[in-house]
Amino acid sequence: MDMFSFTTGVFKNTARFEIRKHIIRDFSPVNELIRETRNCFQELNTVEDDSAGKLKWLIWNMRQSVVLSISPFSSPLLRIKETIHEIEHLAKYFPNIVENTDRVRKIAQFLLENPENPKRKKVGALIEKAVENDMEHGIVTALTRGWTQGLEDSYISEIGDDDPTCLFISSAKILNNSLLDNIILPSDGRHSPLMYSLLFGGHTAQLDIVAYENEQVRLPPKRSLPKGGKHFKAQDATGQPVGSTQTDEDVRTDDWEQTGFWSSLRPASVVKQNFNRDQQYVVRARMILLADKSYVFLKEDQKVIELSDLIESRGFLDEKPKTFPRSATSDLEVEDMIVLRTSGSGTYLDEVANSLMQKDNLSDLGSTALEWKPFLKTALETHGSSRILELLRSRGFDLCAHQYLWTWTTDEVISPGTDSKFYELIAILDDLGYLPPGSDPLEYAASKWQLMKKFKEYRHKAGSQIRTSLMNEMKRIIENGVRIGDRFDLSLKGVSAGTLSIFRVVGVDPETVDVPYSDIGILRKMDAF
Amino acid sequence: MLKVDRIQVQTEELGLQRLPGWAKSMILIGWWMRKHSGGSARLFMPFLLPARYCCSAFCGLGSLLNSLTKDAETVTWNEFESLENNTRIYFVHYGDLMEGTVGAFTEVNRERGRQVYVEKGPKKYQDSSLSIFPDYIQKYHVSLTPHAATKRQTKKLSKAAFFYKETVEGFNEACIDKGDVETLIVSNKAAWDRQNENISLTYKGKTHLQKITQLLMKSDNVDSGPSKTLLQSPKTAQSMEVPLVILDGPDALQNWQLFTHANIIILLSHTEYDQEAMDLISMLASCRDESIIPDKHTPNSGFPPGCESMLFAVQQT
Secondary structure, eight states, X not given: OOHHHHHHHHHHHXXXXXXXXXXXXXXXXXXXXXXXXXXXXXXXXXXXXXXXXXXXXXXXXHHHHHHHOOSOTTOGGGOHHHHHHHHXXXXXXOGGGHXXXXXXXXXXXXXXXXXXXXXXXXXXXXXXXXXHTTOOEEEEOOOSSSOOTTHHHHHHHHHTTTOTTOEEEOSHHHHHTOOEEEEEEOSOSTTOTTHHHHHHSOOEXXXXXXXXXXXXXXXXXXXXXXXXXXXXXXXXXXXXXXXXXXXXXXXXXXXIIIIIHHHHHSOTTTOOSOOOTTXXXXXXXXXXXXXXXXXXXXXXXXXXXXXXXXXXXXXXXXXXOSSOOEEEGGGOOTTOEEEEEOSSSSOHHHHHHHXXXXXXXXXXXXXXXXXXXXXXXXXXXXXXXXXXXXXXXXXXXXXXXXXXXGGGGSSSSOSOSSHHHHHHHHHXXXXXXXXXXXXXXXXXXXXXXXXXXXXXXXXXXXXXXXXXXXXXXXXHHHHTTOOOOSEEEEOOTTOXXXXXXXXXXXXXXXXXXXXXXXXXXXXXXXXXO | OBOGGGEEEEETTTEEEEOOHHHHHHHHHHHHHHHTOSSSEEEEEEEEESOOTTHHHHHHHHHHHHHTTSOOOOOOHHHHHHSOTTOEEEEEETTEEEEEEEEEEEEETTEEEEEEXXXXXXXXXXXXXXXXXXXXXXXXXOBSSOXXXXXXXXXXXXXXXXXXXXXXXXXXTHHHHBOOOOEEEESOHHHHHHHHTTOEEEETTOOOOEEHHHHTTEESSTTSSOOSEEEEOTTTOOOOOOSEEXXXXXXXXXXXXXXXXXXXXXXXXXXXXXXXXXXXXXHHHTXXXXXXXXXXXXXXXXXXXXXXXXXXXXXXX
């Protein structure tokens, strides 16, 4: 649909927008579960360690699976049995909540024995009605800011086969491209990252909210322009704030969902609080959750290849783009498809460059040209980056910050910008005693500078070889209609290096954290999953 | 006066139809903000919308249509008469843009005219001269500053002139040739082009369609042709003096400081109106002077549903 027609549709939807609430009353197991899990959180909020974090995550995940899913409660997708087992195991270390978790176990047991899910019935009826009335419709599956075990799959398995016309709205990207007559939101919406867009984005004319009584539906008020001046506002149905009936306990649990969810996921082994920035290379990074239950930390200012638009548009087949679309880490969204390396060591680019150098019998070029980098790293670790910068300044060169020196120890920046700056750096390393014995610093710097120039040429060649091969692979994937699910391993023909894979993003940490540089880009499995 | 109801739109999806209310509102806002530019009050109009796709193009069109009612500042016969010999002038002759210097007075059939020595123009006029007479001076669009359009573009623009004539009362054709940028749109260029490339407009009773980008006389830089509407990317936006600036989206909003005299329309979707945007607009609005808002005919009716807007004025510095 062209954007003019889309916008016209958005304004039409806004003019006739209507919210219908369908509250499921008198289903006590869910009401009880919400109360008991809330009590668990109250107790655990005072404890700050990894086990408490994991336990909170498990309790939260089970509550969300029960409250937000439409699958029968016995569905293996929800993993209620397994999760309750893990909760019981961990709860032994927290005597204050043993009684609460025991009650949670009993409720879970009851639900497993009486698996009929009342939300399923309600949602099913609404979908049936939408189909009957020939309404273009969808259901929101992005119901939490993080990721809840089996939730999306439960919707697809319950609805997908019966109603292929139903759109599963699992991300902001999908919602932003949608113009529907009817959207079903099977929750109170307060944990959904899409709530504001659902209410004020004009994506639907009718929003059906299906929630349990204890979910306590409340709609966020529309953010208004500042007071003063002349104001103009059209009459519409979306501007009315709805009063909140939340309790304090809900607010506390919500706070945890907003902040604690991610902090409980960030592994302490990677994210340390007290770094010595002078003697360690630390970068601001964001944790990205991937659909194959792994995670990766990406530098905040890093750009990664993001293919979702390319895969969807198919325009790629007619005209190959010269470069791949890249997205800054801070701009990544749920449902983005990012390319990461999944085997080998170092950067993918270097690995390809190494194989090219080997072919030309120059296998030592990289290690010889960059021999000075480990010397610099040791010098920084020993003397600190601020001391080394002082020495560089005394020789007439300056940098924006002493931490920047650390980038010269990595493959991101092969060499300082000018040969004169490099000569001075090598002279400093020589003064501090880090050069090989008997080296003449001037000759050493001149020879390394020449070798680095050659090394950069190979990196450049490697870059274009990867690009061409990746383009051909993408073309093949799109032409053959290959479905890219949670993860897709790429085999790049003619490129000798480890493997690259495409991953679907399922969560992006709203906050950045300090992470050692060596942990950037390393894929790890998420224990709690 | 703007005859917005005469405008019709065609897209692949919708076919030919009357302009929807939201697009009309955007044209009216652009018209009104351009109309009140250049005074002692500098106007700001932030807009919160359910979606802002295509909105800046229609605001820009309103601004352009208003600018076509202005005095084009072409040279009158009295001014022409009083120019010193060898003064350089720019003029249009049978659609060709030409440059020359004024010379001696002549008399043909008792009518007094003045010679112009052609220095730049089509080959056939090279090293020749022509005479301009009082009755025809308007046809020549004589100006002391260069015109923007080339001959080919002038032909294209003459098609656009039919559209302008039918939709604007008081349309001054000479304004088309002037090279002044009327509106600067700061927006993601690739997205903007994608959103607007397939919108064609016409007026009631005619089926000859013209692309909105053509009607806007849009270009990406001031040197690339007749550009009444300039599109700049938020990342590379540069300061310039224009009557109206449209900041299309949150990235564009960050550039507000570049434009120190223009009236400013800010377009944001509701979801884009976050704390940062809120703080910035609050800060701008805190400098307002309630007493200098132009009080007549403020664009206070027919706002499309789901929209919120405010108007405030600050004293020109």
